[in-house]
Amino acid sequence: MEILDPSLQGYLDSHCDAEPEALQKINRETYLKMLKPNMLSGHYQGRVLSMLSKIMQPKLILEIGTFTGYSAICLAEGLAEDGVLHTIEANAEYEEMLNSHFALTNVDKKIKLHIGPADAVLADLQENNFDVVFIDADKRNNFTYFELVIDKVRSGGIIIIDNVLWKGKVYGTEKDADTKSFRKLNEQIAVNTQVEKLILPVRDGLMIIRKK
Numbered sequence: 208m209e210i211l212d213p214s215l216q217g218y219l220d221s222h223c224d225a226e227p228e229a230l231q232k233i234n235r236e237t238y239l240k241m242l243k244p245n246m247l248s249g250h251y252q253g254r255v256l257s258m259l260s261k262i263m264q265p266k267l268i269l270e271i272g273t274f275t276g277y278s279a280i281c282l283a284e285g286l287a288e289d290g291v292l293h294t295i296e297a298n299a300e301y302e303e304m305l306n307s308h309f310a311l312t313n314v315d316k317k318i319k320l321h322i323g324p325a326d327a328v329l330a331d332l333q334e335n336n337f338d339v340v341f342i343d344a345d346k347r348n349n350f351t352y353f354e355l356v357i358d359k360v361r362s363g364g365i366i367i368i369d370n371v372l373w374k375g376k377v378y379g380t381e382k383d384a385d386t387k388s389f390r391k392l393n394e395q396i397a398v399n400t401q402v403e404k405l406i407l408p409v410r411d412g413l414m415i416i417r418k419k
């Protein structure tokens with residue numbers, strides 16, 4: 208089930224900025240070569256991430272779940288001149304492809320790729336005071352990642368979590384484990400008084416969480 212009517216999504220796609228050339232190439236290659244290519248953020252969500260990042264002008268971004276690098280590049284577009292984006296990917300087989308994708312862009316020097324499971328990489332990561340965090344990896348660990356990163360986010364910084372509407376299942380009657388885990392995540396964040404939050408009905412649902 209699509210969250211948005213396809214004709215509305217078509218209208219949104221045709222009235223935002225065009226997808227940059229390097230991202231068009233990565234998008235095409237992801238659909239040609241990867242299993243589950245729809246994990247990629249894509250044109251419209253990518254422009255949303257880029258816009259949020261440009262508004263925040265972050266010095267430090269953390270991404271959990273790199274895949275083919277699409278969202279990392281979108282977020283890196285908004286980095287301050289001396290900013291850095293750390294992105295974590297568990298699958299070591301993606302490393303070479305990711306380096307070649309980042310090299311297609313003018314933000315490659317600002318992206319630091321960490322290969323390994325997110326919990327282990329986060330335990331070793333010295334950086335604090337993240338301005339923007341994007342959580343988009345193994346979905347059932349979303350709340351664990353939220354708890355691991357919240358103390359590493361500066362006051363006024365934002366955490367973005369992807370797929371929180373889970374194809375509309377979270378507000379339906381489905382009882383499968385993934386749907387239950389998204390419902391629980393959304394409820395836990397909704398009552399958390401440390402943060403302000405809202406869900407944007409972008410693609411599969413983007414939760415925007417601002418640390419007070």
Ligand SMILES: C[S@@+](CC[C@H](N)C(=O)[O-])C[C@H]1O[C@@H](n2cnc3c(N)ncnc32)[C@H](O)[C@@H]1O
Nearest residue numbers: 246247248272274277278297324325343344345
């Ligand atoms: C939904 S995809 C990320 C899509 C990407 N953020 C984008 O929007 O283009 C999720 C990625 O997280 C990775 N992943 C899964 N479990 C992980 C873990 N425990 N630590 C780090 N990465 C993980 C997967 O290999 C996959 O590449």
